[in-house]
Amino acid sequence: MNGLFRLTIKELLSKKIIITVFILATIFCLTLMFALNIRIGGIDSKVILNLFGNQVNGDTNMPSAEKILGYIQTGIAGTVFFISLFIALFATSGLFPDMLKKGNIDLILSKPLSRDNIFYQRFSGALAVVAATVLYLIAFSWIILSVKFGIWNFRYLFSGLIILVFFFNIFALMTLIALFVRSGVVSLLLTYFIVFILAPIIGTIAQFGVLNDSFYKNSVSILHFMLPKVNETLVLLSNIIMSQEFTLGSIWISLISGVIAVWISLVIFKRSDF
Amino acid sequence: MPAIESIGLSKYYPRGKVQALSDFSVNVEKGTIFSLLGPNGAGKTTLFRLLLGIAVPTKGEGRILGTHISDPKARQKVGYLSEDHRFPGYLNGEQFLYYYGKMSGISDHDLKRRIPDLLKKVKLDERKNLKLRKYSKGMLQRLGTAQALINDPEIIFLDEPTDGIDPIGRIEIREILLDLKNSGKTIFINSHLLSEVERISDDIAILKQGVLIRKGKTSDFLESTGRYQICVEKSKNGQVSEIFRKFSIENIQTAGGFSAAISCPEKLNEIIDEIRKERILIENIEQLKNSLEDYFIKVLK
Ligand SMILES: Nc1ncnc2c1ncn2[C@@H]1O[C@H](COP(=O)(O)OP(=O)(O)O)[C@@H](O)[C@H]1O
Ligand SMILES: [Mg+2]
Numbered sequence: 001m002n003g004l005f006r007l008t009i010k011e012l013l014s015k016k017i018i019i020t021v022f023i024l025a026t027i028f029c030l031t032l033m034f035a036l037n038i039r040i041g042g043i044d045s046k047v048i049l050n051l052f053g054n055q056v057n058g059d060t061n062m063p064s065a066e067k068i069l070g071y072i073q074t075g076i077a078g079t080v081f082f083i084s085l086f087i088a089l090f091a092t093s094g095l096f097p098d099m100l101k102k103g104n105i106d107l108i109l110s111k112p113l114s115r116d117n118i119f120y121q122r123f124s125g126a127l128a129v130v131a132a133t134v135l136y137l138i139a140f141s142w143i144i145l146s147v148k149f150g151i152w153n154f155r156y157l158f159s160g161l162i163i164l165v166f167f168f169n170i171f172a173l174m175t176l177i178a179l180f181v182r183s184g185v186v187s188l189l190l191t192y193f194i195v196f197i198l199a200p201i202i203g204t205i206a207q208f209g210v211l212n213d214s215f216y217k218n219s220v221s222i223l224h225f226m227l228p229k230v231n232e233t234l235v236l237l238s239n240i241i242m243s244q245e246f247t248l249g250s251i252w253i254s255l256i257s258g259v260i261a262v263w264i265s266l267v268i269f270k271r272s273d274f
Numbered sequence: 275m276p277a278i279e280s281i282g283l284s285k286y287y288p289r290g291k292v293q294a295l296s297d298f299s300v301n302v303e304k305g306t307i308f309s310l311l312g313p314n315g316a317g318k319t320t321l322f323r324l325l326l327g328i329a330v331p332t333k334g335e336g337r338i339l340g341t342h343i344s345d346p347k348a349r350q351k352v353g354y355l356s357e358d359h360r361f362p363g364y365l366n367g368e369q370f371l372y373y374y375g376k377m378s379g380i381s382d383h384d385l386k387r388r389i390p391d392l393l394k395k396v397k398l399d400e401r402k403n404l405k406l407r408k409y410s411k412g413m414l415q416r417l418g419t420a421q422a423l424i425n426d427p428e429i430i431f432l433d434e435p436t437d438g439i440d441p442i443g444r445i446e447i448r449e450i451l452l453d454l455k456n457s458g459k460t461i462f463i464n465s466h467l468l469s470e471v472e473r474i475s476d477d478i479a480i481l482k483q484g485v486l487i488r489k490g491k492t493s494d495f496l497e498s499t500g501r502y503q504i505c506v507e508k509s510k511n512g513q514v515s516e517i518f519r520k521f522s523i524e525n526i527q528t529a530g531g532f533s534a535a536i537s538c539p540e541k542l543n544e545i546i547d548e549i550r551k552e553r554i555l556i557e558n559i560e561q562l563k564n565s566l567e568d569y570f571i572k573v574l575k
Contacts, residue, residue: 001376001377001379002376003373003374003375003376003377003378004373006373006376007376007377010364010365010369010373011362011364014364102358102360103356103357103358103359103360104359104360104362105328106323106326106328106354106359107354107356107359107421108377109326109327109328110326110327110328110349110352110354110356111349111374111377111378112346112347112348112349112350112378112379113346114346273287273323273328273329273330274323274329
């Protein structure tokens with residue numbers, strides 16, 4: 001009965017974009033593997049970083065090997081965070097609107113599947129593909145960097161999970177929007193607007209408290225509470241990887257708001273006529 | 275237990291303010307071909323949507339093989355060819371049948387056997403590796419028919435099955451349907467084209483603006499008109515006219531001969547005797563029946 005789950009994976013893989021990301025991720029990791037050279041040595045245990053045979057860092061005031069590894073891993077995680085959002089949302093934006101189109105949904109609903117089942121298969125099919133891509137890149141680069149540095153930073157792996165939970169939140173939000181507007185492009189643009197423009201701006205305003213007027217201040221706080229936690233998640237990623245103190249509060253909120261968005265979407269889907 | 279029961283099914287679409295179906299009740303018996311006829315917009319597709327759980331009735335209920343239509347299990351032994359289908363273009367014919375067969379819960383083992391059979395049946399076995407976005411309308415329709423059979427269903431719902439199919443393809447589909455009926459399957463067809471179903475249906479219902487106008491055995495619709503068509507050699511038409519006058523029989527001369535109101539076979543034989551006495555060559559005699567087409571048009575006016 002998992003036909004729709006598998007069909008969703010097939011559908012995503014038939015779009016060249018996911019395969020392209022896989023290939024680029026592989027090229028990136030292979031580049032790390034062959035072009036990056038680390039030497040830790042000398043009298044005062046200096047770290048010397050070589051990329052394509054050129055020394056990248058200076059000789060003086062070098063941070064510790066852990067720090068350098070942390071910077072590199074934070075850089076990758078941050079990139080994966082944004083790319084996963086940007087590309088994964090793009091690739092998955094059509095999934096629900098396309099399924100709901102007349103002539104397609106009729107046939108799926110005529111199968112002996114409950115509507116919950118249909119929804120979950122579709123939704124989890126998308127998550128599975130994105131999870132596989134993100135975890136592949138994180139795990140592959142983790143192994144290479146760990147071997148090169150001789151430091152096995154498991155927190156970097158954990159950051160992959162954080163990225164996925166956040167993606168789950170945003171994908172659920174996009175699905176909810178898609179059920180209202182029934183258009184992949186419109187739901188994608190609205191989600192982009194919320195995640196890349198609205199949430200960071202509101203988050204920044206709330207963080208620095210530049211507003212004096214209490215009405216605006218309260219409005220911003222409420223909005224900030226409701227919007228996806230983009231800024232906080234980025235900070236969280238860096239803190240986790242760099243072994244600094246962190247709290248998981250924001251990612252719990254992301255998880256819960258994702259679950260709520262899924263639940264509302266499901267209620268709408270179950271009540272719709274096609 | 276009937277294969278399909280519709281008990282006062284009704285559907286109101288608030289968005290278009292349309293009463294698409296009103297209090298529709300019908301039983302479809304197992305092993306029969308049932309055709310629902312009506313012009314475009316009559317509500318035929320709406321009935322299918324209600325029965326298959328695609329839309330929810332505003333009133334009434336339905337059962338498929340005894341299971342209430344709100345239960346997904348009711349669709350376990352059902353195959354469906356939808357009207358304006360939109361099959362995923364990135365799949366090829368074989369993959370399409372595989373994934374949609376999986377959605378029906380069919381095992382890989384059964385699919386491996388069934389898919390080649392079905393592709394052969396609808397004459398697509400040589401196109402099974404072609405992506406659906408390259409299929410023609412007629413090929414998609416035939417593939418859709420194969421898909422409707424992928425789970426070896428007891429009941430097959432076909433919405434306008436001959437749409438977009440050329441005349442030879444239509445005959446082939448008709449043969450497939452008769453085959454299925456002979457193997458005990460129940461077939462429920464929606465069509466606005468009467469000629470497509472007239473020859474194969476056991477029962478017919480006519481729907482107009484959401485209301486069931488008439489239902490019955492196909493043969494009931496084909497009543498005798500009490501008229502015969504008699505065709506003789508052209509040069510003797512005048513003499514035959516004379517004979518009809520003698521028997522005071524109302525008649526109209528048409529291109530095909532005389533259409534005469536003759537009440538019973540005895541009367542007909544008397545007239546034949548008379549014509550033969552004059553040594554006039556009779557070319558053809560035919561009992562005129564109310565064609566379903568006429569009836570259909572009469573009812574829908
Ligand atoms: N989703 C819908 N929303 C609003 N009106 C609809 C919808 N589907 C069908 N209708 C209307 O219901 C009526 C019956 O449509 P339909 O069942 O498709 O007829 P048929 O299949 O006999 O051609 C039509 O007037 C059609 O416009
Ligand atoms: Mg229709």
